[in-house]
Amino acid sequence: MRSILILTVTMLPLLLFAQFSRDLRTDRSGKLNMSVSEFDMFHNVSDRASTFPQQATIFSELDISSYDLLSANLSFSDKDQVQKVVIAPFRIMGATKNQWISNSKLNLSLKDKVTTIGVGTGWDNSSALSKESEMFRQLCFNKLGTVSIPQGATVDDVMQRIADFEKEKLISALIRYDSLRMLNVFKFSTGYNFQLFPVLFAQGGVSNFDSLNHFGLKSHNISGAATYSYNSSQIIVTASYNQIFERKSAEKGQILVPYYGPSINASIRLFKLLSYVKLRNTASFVKSRFIPSLNLGTSWEGKYPATGNNYKLYYKDNITRTDAFTPYVDILITPEAQFRLGFPIIRNEYAGSGDATSMGANIQYNFKISNLGN
Numbered sequence: 001m002r003s004i005l006i007l008t009v010t011m012l013p014l015l016l017f018a019q020f021s022r023d024l025r026t027d028r029s030g031k032l033n034m035s036v037s038e039f040d041m042f043h044n045v046s047d048r049a050s051t052f053p054q055q056a057t058i059f060s061e062l063d064i065s066s067y068d069l070l071s072a073n074l075s076f077s078d079k080d081q082v083q084k085v086v087i088a089p090f091r092i093m094g095a096t097k098n099q100w101i102s103n104s105k106l107n108l109s110l111k112d113k114v115t116t117i118g119v120g121t122g123w124d125n126s127s128a129l130s131k132e133s134e135m136f137r138q139l140c141f142n143k144l145g146t147v148s149i150p151q152g153a154t155v156d157d158v159m160q161r162i163a164d165f166e167k168e169k170l171i172s173a174l175i176r177y178d179s180l181r182m183l184n185v186f187k188f189s190t191g192y193n194f195q196l197f198p199v200l201f202a203q204g205g206v207s208n209f210d211s212l213n214h215f216g217l218k219s220h221n222i223s224g225a226a227t228y229s230y231n232s233s234q235i236i237v238t239a240s241y242n243q244i245f246e247r248k249s250a251e252k253g254q255i256l257v258p259y260y261g262p263s264i265n266a267s268i269r270l271f272k273l274l275s276y277v278k279l280r281n282t283a284s285f286v287k288s289r290f291i292p293s294l295n296l297g298t299s300w301e302g303k304y305p306a307t308g309n310n311y312k313l314y315y316k317d318n319i320t321r322t323d324a325f326t327p328y329v330d331i332l333i334t335p336e337a338q339f340r341l342g343f344p345i346i347r348n349e350y351a352g353s354g355d356a357t358s359m360g361a362n363i364q365y366n367f368k369i370s371n372l373g374n
Contacts, residue, residue: 044069044091045126045178046288046335046370048233048295053084054225054265055240056299057324057344057362060084061109062242064120064191065225067127070369077344077362084109099129107191113198114218120191126181133181140177144169175280178289179232187227194220197250215254219246232291238265244303248316257314258306267297267330284335288370295330312351321349326362340364 044067052073053063060075066086075082088105100121107118125132147165149158195218225240242261247254272279273292284290303322305315328342342362349355 044128044288044370045182046284046290046368048229048236048267048269048291048293048330048332052330052338052340052364052366054227054238054299055242055263055301056265056326056328056342057346058301058303058322059223059240059242059261059263061111061114061116061195062107062118062193062221062223062244063225063240064105064107064118064193064223065122065187065189065227065238065240066105066368067103067122067124067187067189068368068370070367072367073364074366075362075364078360080112082109082111097129099123099127102127102129103189105191107193115196115198116193117196118191118193120189120223122187122189124185124187126185126187130181136177136180140173140180144173171286182232182289183230185227185229185233187229188225189227190222190224192220192222195246199250214252215247215250217247218250219244219256221245232289234269236265236267236297239263240265246316248314255311255314257311259303260306261301261303263299263301265297265299267295267328269293269295273333288335290335290370291332292334293330293332295332296328297330298325298327300325315351317348318351318353319348320351323347328362335370336367338366338368340366 046068053060054065055063060073061082061084064086067088068086069088069091071086073082073084073086075084085108086105087108088103090104091102100123103122103124105120105122107116107120109116109118124130127133147161149161153161196216197218199216221242221244223240223242225238227236227238229236240263242259242263244259244261245256246259247256269291271294273294274282279285279291282290282292284292301324305311305320324344324346326342326344328340331339331341333339340363342364343359344362345357345359347355347357
């Protein structure tokens, strides 16, 4: 599985290519009409909420709240490493105008030799497929006008007139359209994951090998998340919930213990790394409204097992409660170079033996693609 994840992170961006087309029509009067409807329909904005897992520490491998075409995340800490890829196959193909199908995604993660596979979907009012975005398109593009092309104009003259039209009207209208749909963004996602032990199946009597590797399924869970972001992700708040059924080991006789896991994440953009004049001319901003920035945030996650004598013998490491508080700094340079430095503070309570608090450091790298094409 590790090889598959590394191959996916490395090769998939090389396979994703397409051209956005503009519909150019000449009417009987000789005017060239430029339609931006097809471009807008598949034009996805880059939301900072999709960059890193909103559940920063405990549930990072289960988080499925990304809304990008592809989001690949590598996380390193003193305790473990996480390799994670979330991909939206239907959005890549552009084969549907149904938002729930377009937002369907596949989650592949590897953490501590445990493989996570999941599927999910969601709804996003900033999507080009939403009714709200359709309203903004009508507002921004209906009165753009046309490119006037006189009879007998040369090819160079036509191209120059189109370039002038784009510079004066189309680009400004696109920026206004994206600004409106990114002003107040609400996102909802839901998903299902299952996790597998390194040994899926074992048979043999040597040293109880089959008894120690009796189960292949480590856990499965359902999750839901709601995110609000303001003014192109200047402020982001996310609330999530996980219902988990987990075994502490693959040993024969272990049962799936129910856990519930709430989490809250909040972050703010401290400042942009580029002035608006320079930002407007960057390829990543033109393509997906990506904003290079320095951001500060924090997340809280809790993982609590079901109580009762039937479960106490099966708690992993005898832990009865886990809380993780993670302040972090996000440095977003380009969609291909985004970094997070986090400082998770984890508190565990143990059955009959008190509690312990630990602190560490976590470094994450993220690569994402919001749109295909140039």
